[in-house]
Amino acid sequence: MTPFQLQSVSEAADDIRRLISEQDLAGASARLTPLSVPEVVELVDRLSIEDAAIVYRLLAKARALDVFEALSPGTRGDLVGALRRAEVTSLFAEIDPDDRVWLLDELPASVAPQLLRGLTRQERDLTAGMLGYPHHSVGRRMSPEFVTTHPQLTVRETFARIRAALDSAETVYTLPVTDARRVVGIVSLRDLMSADEEALIVDVMSDPHVAEVTEDAEVVARRTTDYGLLALPVVDGEQRLVGILTIDDAARILKQEESEDAARQGGVEPLRRSYLSTPIRRLVRSRVVWLLVLAVGATLTVQVLDAFEATLAQMTVLALFVPLLIGTGGNTGNQAATTVTRSLALGEIVPRDVRKVLSREIRVGLCLGLLLGTLGFAIAGLVYEWHIGLVVGLTLVAVCTVAASIGGIMPLAARAIKVDPAVFSNPFITTFVDATGLIIYFLIARAVLGI
Amino acid sequence: MTPFQLQSVSEAADDIRRLISEQDLAGASARLTPLSVPEVVELVDRLSIEDAAIVYRLLAKARALDVFEALSPGTRGDLVGALRRAEVTSLFAEIDPDDRVWLLDELPASVAPQLLRGLTRQERDLTAGMLGYPHHSVGRRMSPEFVTTHPQLTVRETFARIRAALDSAETVYTLPVTDARRVVGIVSLRDLMSADEEALIVDVMSDPHVAEVTEDAEVVARRTTDYGLLALPVVDGEQRLVGILTIDDAARILKQEESEDAARQGGVEPLRRSYLSTPIRRLVRSRVVWLLVLAVGATLTVQVLDAFEATLAQMTVLALFVPLLIGTGGNTGNQAATTVTRSLALGEIVPRDVRKVLSREIRVGLCLGLLLGTLGFAIAGLVYEWHIGLVVGLTLVAVCTVAASIGGIMPLAARAIKVDPAVFSNPFITTFVDATGLIIYFLIARAVLGI
Known part of the structure; x- marks a missing residue:
């Protein structure tokens, strides 16, 4: 030097x-x-x-x-x-x-697992953040305590490795097979037990499923349980092993995600603790923001009705059907959104299926609208008068079609702009559909009644 | 003879x-x-x-x-x-x-597992029905392909048993320890590997978690994943081993239940196939019944408004706030129902906690109502007139309190009468709260405005 x-x-x-x-x-x-x-x-x-x-x-x-x-x-x-x-x-x-x-x-694959070893789950999440693994990525949830074997080791030598790691490893039932830290295969303890002691790992290993460390934890967890894998190796950008996700951790991730999705669908921020142990002020806080957002959205309906006040004053009977019509629209929109959100979560559809979803929801909405519209026409016509029945019937057809389309597309739009589809929750869709439904209602009423 | x-x-x-x-x-x-x-x-x-x-x-x-x-x-x-x-x-x-x-x-524990062995998952469900295990019970979902050991066997002898069952057993990583078919302990392959070969199983086994064969599959599956167990022994009424539930089957059960719950929360019957492969007429059928039920429920709102038509005709301005007020009530009710339904599913609360839940929801609803009511009073008062502001503000306080209480109690009531709480779905609560909200609104309006 x-x-x-x-x-x-x-x-x-x-x-x-x-x-x-x-x-x-x-x-x-x-x-x-x-x-x-x-x-x-x-x-x-x-x-x-x-x-x-x-x-x-x-x-x-x-x-x-x-x-x-x-x-x-x-x-x-x-x-x-x-x-x-x-x-x-x-x-x-x-x-x-x-x-x-x-x-x-990224940190080198020789350093990253060392850094995470021996930490509690909370410490690990915090430390994984420093490794550059994004929030909600599987890197935050994986375990660094894995046992590996090498393609050229024998079954007997692999058993020795397992015995040495019995106390520390997260799992000894699924072993990634690595060569120069790259994952080249996977072998289960069950495979090892049925193999000859002198057999080489390369002859008993299978092709591995792996996850990238930056992938979304929920997606990886779902893949783990869908394939019924006991553990999934997690690799960095160069296919080098940095951790392992076990099925019990995958089940824990899914449980938490389901709770959060369910909460957001209902327009509530997820609670961190159990319901009975959460203080009242926290319950209020978990709900008030969404409630305010929705209430502000709902002032749209006040403005729409204000614009049509003259029509309303002329025909007070029109006001009677407002909750029924917008309620039905909201329900139809929610049904579509629920089905599509769930399909998205399960990976059955992706955002580029938007045209298929739209064409299906228009048809479903139209069918539902025709059914309900016919009923609405008959009942409102009998109880009030036939002109009113016609307005109610036609509105139901139009509102159901529009609501199903909006409800079906919203979750896809959310996913496309990288927002959790569950955030465009049912109350959110209801509020949006309410204002649209009112406009449709009064336009049809004016046209049919000539006012 | x-x-x-x-x-x-x-x-x-x-x-x-x-x-x-x-x-x-x-x-x-x-x-x-x-x-x-x-x-x-x-x-x-x-x-x-x-x-x-x-x-x-x-x-x-x-x-x-x-x-x-x-x-x-x-x-x-x-x-x-x-x-x-x-x-x-x-x-x-x-x-x-x-x-x-x-x-x-029940069939004897020596016959039941034999009967279920070697069947596909579908055949097993059908056959388990004949065994007398109720629908949705864990008996319908467990695997009969288990390996057991005995407290007085050695670790070496147990390994021999495992090797003999490697091809057939559902799992070899968790072994129930049985004596006269009764489950007396549990031992993991990992425990066996770290034990001395001549040690007796009674000295290495742990106390077992078990499930009864008639227990609800979802409850058992949640217990399995909550405790992070790789497999849970399933016993009959006499504590005799009849099957085993592995964690991957538990994850599969939970996935299906979550899908069903999510669908019902949105007022849709769960689909059997993926969204894109379900024919339009099936999508319509999965939604139409609930939509009709809700629409019939919504005719309540028409009747309430009809009863107050004179008031409405006198003050058309009252009609402007109808969607906003009932929408906010519906949202508040949904939030409470979502939180309570989820807590019920996770076993955090039970139906007899009804008084605690009610007292919490009244307080939460009142807080939310006071917040929104103050805002509503100010805004409606400024834009329209102070009397209208007072009606809107007071109605928000009352509606939020009532809606949170109803939303919190409905899932408990459903569980108490053995109905899936998710069936009293958000749209259902919305419809119910809508009519109640309207009555409150017009009673307050009459009192304040003296009409």
């Missing part, structure tokens, strides 16, 4: 200490860029272990791997320990998601 | 052949009652194997076990085969649930 290099490292260390104390991670990252791998190794040794951890986390993936391998084993351990520390993780937790993309690269 | 016995058996055989051909199972059961076990064995040998299977199925549990053990091994095999046959299972499938209770006792 030349004196010049040493001086540049020493200057870099001073700059970086200052930048970190100012929480200027972007500046620190820029200051690191011109340094060579040996210079970074030197730098890491000169900084406090917390600052070293921050510096390390700012390195691009390829450099991070080279640096890690050049460190002494002791420093490696200290570094992993420091990366886990609350001060360090919370610093990275605050990074804006947009900055995260260019500031934090 | 005396000639007298032989004659009585011969007569019984004739009678029973006739009763079975007339599908009079109750009569056949009564004719069997006076016969001794050796007589029944004799009878089984004289009948066609289908009739023999029907006779066998009508025996009380204790007698069925004695008869089975007295049969020759060949006849046993034929009998189990015949019990599975479509003609036989369909005969029992048609029995009225009320008759089932006294006509069909």
Whole structure:
């Protein structure tokens, strides 16, 4: 190492200490860029272990791997320990998601699982955030405590590996088979038990299902349970193993997602604790925002009715059918939205099926509208008069068709703009359909009654 | 065997052949009652194997076990085969649930799993019905392909059992430990691998979680995933092992139940196939019944408005707020119902918590009503006039309180009368709350405006 290099490292260390104390991670990252791998190794040794951890986390993936391998084993351990520390993780937790993309690269597959090992589920979620795995990604929920085997190992050698990991591994029933950390196969303990002890793993392993670490946790969990897999290997962008998702964790993820979906469908923010142990003010808070949004939306209906007030004053009888007509529209819209939302969640349809869904919902809505409209015409006609019956009947046909179409398309639109379809919840659709239904009603009334 | 016995058996055989051909199972059961076990064995040998299977199925549990053990091994095999046959299972499938209770006792634990083995999931469900396990019970969904061990066996001997069952067993990772068929413990393959080969199972096994065969499949599935169990032993009324529920089957059950719940919450009958492959007429059928029920319910609102028509004619401005007010009531009711329904499904609350739920929902509804009511008073007062603002504000307070209470109690009432709470779906609550809200609105309007 030349004196010049040493001086540049020493200057870099001073700059970086200052930048970190100012929480200027972007500046620190820029200051690191011109340094060579040996210079970074030197730098890491000169900084406090917390600052070293921050510096390390700012390195691009390829450099991070080279640096890690050049460190002494002791420093490696200290570094992993420091990366886990609350001060360090919370610093990275605050990074804006947009900055995260260019500031934090994936960590090498040799470091990432080490970092997550031995943590509780909560600590793991927090620490996985620092690894750059997005919110709701399977990277936040996977376990790093896996046992692997190699294609050229024998069954007997693999059993020895399993025995050594019995106390720590999340599961020993499904083993990813890796070569240079890349997942090349999967083998179950059951396969191993029925195989010859001297057989090579390459001859007993099967093709693996894998998940990418940035995939949505719910999607991966559903795939795990749909295929009835006991565990699914999770890989990084280079197909290197970084974790494993077991079926019991998958079931836990799905349970939580179902609770959240059910809550949002009803226009409530999901509760964190059980109903009876949630304080009243939290219950109120979980509902009030949506209720306000919906009430503001509902002022649309006041404006529509205000615009038609003259018509209403002339024919008060028209007011009688308002709740029935908009209620039926809301129900039809909800039915369509419920069916489509569920199909989306199960992966039966995707946003580009929008034309198919629209054409089906128009036909379903028209059928329902014709059925209800005929009934409405007959009953309203008999009880009031035939002109009124005609208005009610025609409105039901039109409202059902429009409501089913809107209800069917809304969840697809939500998914297309990357919003949870359940957020365009049933109350939301009801409010939207209400105003539309009123306009249709009064336009038909004016046309038929000539007012 | 005396000639007298032989004659009585011969007569019984004739009678029973006739009763079975007339599908009079109750009569056949009564004719069997006076016969001794050796007589029944004799009878089984004289009948066609289908009739023999029907006779066998009508025996009380204790007698069925004695008869089975007295049969020759060949006849046993034929009998189990015949019990599975479509003609036989369909005969029992048609029995009225009320008759089932006294006509069909549980089958002995030595026969039941044999009967279910080697069947597809659909065949198993049908055949399990004949065993007397109710619809939606875990008995319909469990697997009979289990491996067991005994407390006094060694770990080495247990491994031999597992190896012998590798091809057939549903799971080899969780083994029920049984003594005289009763479940006394549970041991995981992982426990076995970490134990000494000569250790006794009694020293490595843990206390078992078990499910009763008649328990609701969804409840058992939720317990399995909540505890993160890979498999749960299923026992009959005498704690004898009859099957096992694996976590992947549990996940499958929960997925189906969630789909059904989500559909019902939206007022749709669950679809059997995927959305895009379901014909339009089936989509219409899945929605039309609920839509009609709700529309009939909504005629209540027409009647309420009709009763207040004079008031409406005097003050047309009152009509403007109808959709806003009943919409807000509906939303508040749905929010409460969604939260309570979900808590019920998760087992956080039970029907007898009705007073706690009511007191919480009254308070939550009142808070929400005061918030929205203040806003409504201010806005309607500014835009229209202060009297109207007062009517709107007071109505919001009252409607939110009433709607939250009704929405919170309805799911509990449904559960108390053994109806799926999701059936009292959100649209149902909306319709109910709509009419109530209108009455409140006009009563307040009359009082405040003095009309």
